[in-house]
Amino acid sequence: MKKALFALLWMASSAFALAAPSADDMVMAAKKDDAATIQEGLKAGFDPNYKDRQGNSLLIHAAANTSESAVDALLKGGADPKMKNRSGDDALNYAAIKGSLPIVKSLIARGVPATRPQGWQPLSYAVVGKHLEIFNYLMDKGADPNGNNPTQVSALMFAAQEGQEEMVDRLLAAGADPTWTKGGESAVDWALKAQNTDIADKIMKAQLKIGFGRSDVLKEQEATDDTGAVTQ
Secondary structure, three states: OHHHHHHHHHHHHHHHHHHOOOHHHHHHHHHOOOHHHHHHHHHOOOOOOOEOOOOOEHHHHHHHOOOHHHHHHHHHOOOOOOOEOOOOOEHHHHHHHHOOHHHHHHHHHOOOOOOOOOOOOHHHHHHHOOOHHHHHHHHHOOOOOOOOOOOOOOHHHHHHHHOOHHHHHHHHHOOOOOOOOEOOEOHHHHHHHOOOHHHHHHHHHHHHHHOOOOOHHHHHHHHHHHHOOOOO
């Protein structure tokens, strides 16, 4: 009798294990906003912080595909909102560039910083993605208008290039450095290259107000480059 009961229990557990979502199923569920499969997998013991070979977590896959229900299920299931992939990007970066304000809000609410000491800034991603709502939300949450990106290109330069005049206005009002340069070019040059002359004029006027000398932000960058310290 005991042997028969054990056999039945083993068969039942084996069937459940076979029915549980695989890693591929969970990744696809994250991409397709299939919260039900995500919940089923997590209930069966699947790691909410599973990463694929590129270092992308389920949460990153969900954010990159604006899968809002899947993000919610993963966060409730214990997914780490600050986890990054091999490129150094986290779910907030993907949500910012892909344009999901609800996901951005959820991640910020769980302690993901609007500005990070190093790596690509969510604010710059929102600018490149031309998502004004997300840009304004991040600014409201204290995003640094001079937050440093790995390429040393500022959010203001991106906004000037992309023709995002409202973003340029707010960045300048918040203290974005109009004299910041990359390869000898400032946001004015980037605006003119894209034929955004009105934006170029605004930034030139901002430059005139503080003079054309080397900016304090740029001086800090040069000083930290000399010492080898990580620039914030």
